[in-house]
Amino acid sequence: MMVAVDVVAQGLLLACPVLLAALGELLTERVGVLNIGVEGTMLFGAFAAAVLAASSGDAMIGLVGALAAGVACGLLFAGLAVQLGADQVIVGAALNLLALGITGALYRVLAVGSAGVALLPAIPRPSPEWLGPTVASLHVLVWAALLLVAVLGFVFARTGVGRRLRALGEHPQAVATLGVSVRRWRVAAVVVGSALGGLAGGTLVLGTAGSFVEGVTAGRGFVALAAVVFGRWSAVGVLAGTLVFGLASALQFRLQARDLGVAWQLFLILPYLATLVALLAARGRGAAPAALGRPYRSG
Amino acid sequence: MAGVPVVEAKGLGRSFGRTRALDAIDLAISPGEICALLGENGAGKSTFGRLLCGHLAPDSGQFMFDGRPMRWRSPNEARRAGAAMVHQHFMLVPSMTIAENLALARGGLGVRGARGLAADARAMAAEAGFDIGDPGRRIDAIGVGEQQRIEILKALVPLPRLLVLDEPTAALAPREVDVLFEIVRGLAARGVAVILVTHRLTEALTLADRVVVLRHGRVVAEGPRATFDAARLARDMVGAGPAPTAAPLRPRQVPGGRAVLSVRGLRVVDERGVPRVAGLDLDLPAGRVLGIAGVEGNGQDELVQAIAGVQPRRRAQGRIEIGGRAITDPATARAAGLGLVPADRQRDALIGPLSLRDNMMLVTYRLAEIAPRGWIDRRRSTQWARKLLAGRDVRPPEPDLQAAALSGGNQQRLVVARELDHDDLVVLLAAEPTRGLDLMARWQVHARIRELAASGVAVLLVSSDLEEILDLADDLAVMVRGRLHAVGATTDRREAAGRLMAGVEMEA
Numbered sequence: 001m002m003v004a005v006d007v008v009a010q011g012l013l014l015a016c017p018v019l020l021a022a023l024g025e026l027l028t029e030r031v032g033v034l035n036i037g038v039e040g041t042m043l044f045g046a047f048a049a050a051v052l053a054a055s056s057g058d059a060m061i062g063l064v065g066a067l068a069a070g071v072a073c074g075l076l077f078a079g080l081a082v083q084l085g086a087d088q089v090i091v092g093a094a095l096n097l098l099a100l101g102i103t104g105a106l107y108r109v110l111a112v113g114s115a116g117v118a119l120l121p122a123i124p125r126p127s128p129e130w131l132g133p134t135v136a137s138l139h140v141l142v143w144a145a146l147l148l149v150a151v152l153g154f155v156f157a158r159t160g161v162g163r164r165l166r167a168l169g170e171h172p173q174a175v176a177t178l179g180v181s182v183r184r185w186r187v188a189a190v191v192v193g194s195a196l197g198g199l200a201g202g203t204l205v206l207g208t209a210g211s212f213v214e215g216v217t218a219g220r221g222f223v224a225l226a227a228v229v230f231g232r233w234s235a236v237g238v239l240a241g242t243l244v245f246g247l248a249s250a251l252q253f254r255l256q257a258r259d260l261g262v263a264w265q266l267f268l269i270l271p272y273l274a275t276l277v278a279l280l281a282a283r284g285r286g287a288a289p290a291a292l293g294r295p296y297r298s299g
Numbered sequence: 300m301a302g303v304p305v306v307e308a309k310g311l312g313r314s315f316g317r318t319r320a321l322d323a324i325d326l327a328i329s330p331g332e333i334c335a336l337l338g339e340n341g342a343g344k345s346t347f348g349r350l351l352c353g354h355l356a357p358d359s360g361q362f363m364f365d366g367r368p369m370r371w372r373s374p375n376e377a378r379r380a381g382a383a384m385v386h387q388h389f390m391l392v393p394s395m396t397i398a399e400n401l402a403l404a405r406g407g408l409g410v411r412g413a414r415g416l417a418a419d420a421r422a423m424a425a426e427a428g429f430d431i432g433d434p435g436r437r438i439d440a441i442g443v444g445e446q447q448r449i450e451i452l453k454a455l456v457p458l459p460r461l462l463v464l465d466e467p468t469a470a471l472a473p474r475e476v477d478v479l480f481e482i483v484r485g486l487a488a489r490g491v492a493v494i495l496v497t498h499r500l501t502e503a504l505t506l507a508d509r510v511v512v513l514r515h516g517r518v519v520a521e522g523p524r525a526t527f528d529a530a531r532l533a534r535d536m537v538g539a540g541p542a543p544t545a546a547p548l549r550p551r552q553v554p555g556g557r558a559v560l561s562v563r564g565l566r567v568v569d570e571r572g573v574p575r576v577a578g579l580d581l582d583l584p585a586g587r588v589l590g591i592a593g594v595e596g597n598g599q600d601e602l603v604q605a606i607a608g609v610q611p612r613r614r615a616q617g618r619i620e621i622g623g624r625a626i627t628d629p630a631t632a633r634a635a636g637l638g639l640v641p642a643d644r645q646r647d648a649l650i651g652p653l654s655l656r657d658n659m660m661l662v663t664y665r666l667a668e669i670a671p672r673g674w675i676d677r678r679r680s681t682q683w684a685r686k687l688l689a690g691r692d693v694r695p696p697e698p699d700l701q702a703a704a705l706s707g708g709n710q711q712r713l714v715v716a717r718e719l720d721h722d723d724l725v726v727l728l729a730a731e732p733t734r735g736l737d738l739m740a741r742w743q744v745h746a747r748i749r750e751l752a753a754s755g756v757a758v759l760l761v762s763s764d765l766e767e768i769l770d771l772a773d774d775l776a777v778m779v780r781g782r783l784h785a786v787g788a789t790t791d792r793r794e795a796a797g798r799l800m801a802g803v804e805m806e807a
Contacts, residue, residue: 160408167392167403174390177354178404179375290394 002132007250009134012142015246017042017204019145021224022231022238023152024070024196029228030156031189032169032291033081034088037095038197039221041073045201047103050212051110059206063141063199066206070198073099074191082186085295096221104214141203146239148196153235165189169289172296182296197221219272220245226279232287241278248274303366304329305460305492306351306382310360312516313346320346322516323360328461333483333493335507335524337500339536339763343516344496345387348463351494352384353377365460381460385467387496389450391438397449398434404453427455428485443571444475451482462486463494468502480506498594500532512536530794533765536594558582559757560606560726565617567601567610567781575601577781579617583726588748588758590772591783592765592796598781599761600642603730606759607639608632609647621726633662636725638718640732642761644707648714651703655693656684658702659717691716692740708736719747727751730761745771765796 045066053062081091156162172182231237252267304327311324321343336344349355353371371377398416420434512520512535520535562581575598608629619626621635641647669680688696691712733741775786777799
């Protein structure tokens with residue numbers, strides 16, 4: 001029993017960065033914009049968090065830096081892909097490459113990360129004693145991400161803002177005929193979504209990894225993209241999708257520790273394999289926003 | 300209907316690029332008046348409606364709204380002042396419920412649950428005097444007529460001073476049209492000025508108090524409904540000009556042999572499931588030209604697409620044969636010797652970003668000429684393309700130029716060169732083959748069609764230009780609501796065709 005609780009808690013901890021990024025992407029895709037630059041956004045966020053947290057010694061300052069990096073990525077992406085109507089896939093791919101190059105180069109120049117950074121604090125004991133120390137040690141953002149699942153789900157389902165956001169992704173012309181600026185709303189959604197992506201990168205460094213290395217995100221941005229599809233563009237579904245990844249990650253650590261006489265590297269594949277299998281099992285674009293990926297041109 | 304007009308346009312105009320869509324329109328509409336704005340596609344009638352409702356800004360002239368000069372900055376501002384528009388293409392989100400779509404239109408951003416939204420929707424419907432049934436149903440689960448009522452309802456709360464309906468019956472079944480007309484009459488009785496944008500003569504004659512005919516962005520006829528009849532409206536719309544004197548029926552010997560094109564029991568429905576071609580039979584012998592007239596949108600496009608094998612099979616039923624070979628897809632149609640000039644060249648005939656040469660090579664039956672060794676020979680294909688382009692006077696005849704860079708008329712010449720100027724045609728399907736061409740080019744295309752017919756090609760000519768059809772066709776039929784009505788050779792064909800186009804001789 002205790003083991004199961006521990007695995008779930010660990011899974012949540014490992015899923016947290018992916019969940020944050022996926023929720024950001026969910027918001028972005030819901031308004032009809034496909035941002036495959038999540039990986040790059042996370043990488044920028046992770047780098048900013050590592051630099052600022054290491055130099056200030058304060059994890060919270062690192063998080064603010066991650067958030068700002070995410071906003072910057074969002075503005076760049078939205079400027080090109082929404083305002084100028086450039087191809088969203090190409091801009092997203094460019095963002096990924098840009099992030100790899102820039103963070104990789106600066107990492108060497110600044111030599112960050114070799115020294116550890118301050119980790120995020122755990123919430124002081126919000127969880128009952130019997131759940132054990134792993135649950136109690138979960139940091140703030142794990143709980144924040146779970147809360148965000150509920151908030152986003154509520155906004156989409158029951159508020160006028162959510163209705164308008166969904167309509168932007170389904171039938172932007174209909175929203176435009178109501179006198180609402182499609183572009184302005186989409187830019188806003190993309191920037192908020194990217195801010196979450198940056199935050200996700202920061203969480204990765206400050207919450208679990210403890211340091212920055214080149215390519216620290218290791219494809220988690222793409223896992224986030226997959227989780228949105230797996231979750232059929234709903235907040236709860238996205239949570240389920242990221243949990244598959246998180247639980248598989250937690251499990252592989254345990255399997256590695258068991259020393260089963262198999263090359264340990266094989267276990268590292270497990271989370272990605274699990275994500276892939278889950279995605280294939282849940283395939284179908286039935287719930288995708290109708291205007292996803294299509295730039296809006298007025299006139 | 301005295302007093303201040305709700306809206307009064309003075310010299311209102313708007314261009315798109317080099318095209319003058321609307322040119323100096325003067326028009327006033329009084330409260331409670333239903334004004335039909337009639338014209339062909341591209342006559343500028345939708346543009347006029349969009350100007351009045353803030354979806355477009357005029358680039359010349361002005362209009363008064365309730366006696367004051369106005370210039371909308373957005374559709375929202377126009378809506379608040381009382382100018383509402385119901386779009387031809389429904390602006391409803393299919394995956395949302397009726398209640399959600401109405402809430403979206405009202406614009407509230409706060410928290411409201413499904414039950415609250417449903418109550419709001421019912422209140423809105425009650426205020427407008429509509430019955431909307433269960434507002435919890437999704438838009439994609441209700442019929443077109445109902446969708447349109449929701450679309451209209453969006454425009455009615457609060458009650459506008461001016462309501463522009465853009466082709467409101469385009470997707471409706473006849474019974475639904477009746478319901479719509481009742482709604483419109485009710486609104487007029489409550490003092491709403493209604494502009495009905497349409498290309499259907501019968502609608503204008505049934506519903507409107509006043510009829511305004513637009514052609515090429517100008518008002519060509521205007522007056523109370525009583526002063527128009529269907530024949531005159533048809534003439535005004537298509538611009539047939541003076542009574543027929545020249546070019547009577549050519550007394551040509553046409554072979555009446557076996558049909559090379561045969562269509563049996565063709566039915567086509569559109570993506571919404573509305574029938575567009577309603578059980579059609581057709582036999583066309585070699586060397587004969589069948590002209591199909593009709594107001595656009597009566598199923599001509601779908602008929603042409605079906606014969607070309609382009610209609611998805613789940614939407615088209617029936618049997619089509621060319622020279623005895625069944626047509627199931629575009630490849631079999633081409634292999635059987637079909638030449639195709641589609642009505643919408645930009646969408647269906649050309650690939651804008653590709654070069655003129657590549658566009659010419661899209662149709663592959665001349666491979667032997669341009670690819671003698673099995674791969675495309677660049678020099679040969681360029682020469683070949685240049686020769687054909689020059690032959691149709693495409694300007695400039697540069698094979699490496701992008702097709703999108705050509706003007707509309709030159710694009711049409713390219714399509715004509717590709718589809719008409721070779722010798723292995725069996726059936727030519729020409730829809731609006733001279734659209735956008737000047738008189739000389741038009742005359743040349745007509746000459747080529749005659750030549751093809753004389754050499755034994757069966758020609759199906761679809762045109763909204765009655766003059767063109769009277770000029771070229773051996774047999775004449777009019778397409779009305781998905782059915783072909785033959786026009787006998789003995790009657791005055793122009794008169795008969797005009798009446799049929801107007802739907803006058805249709806049984807209900």
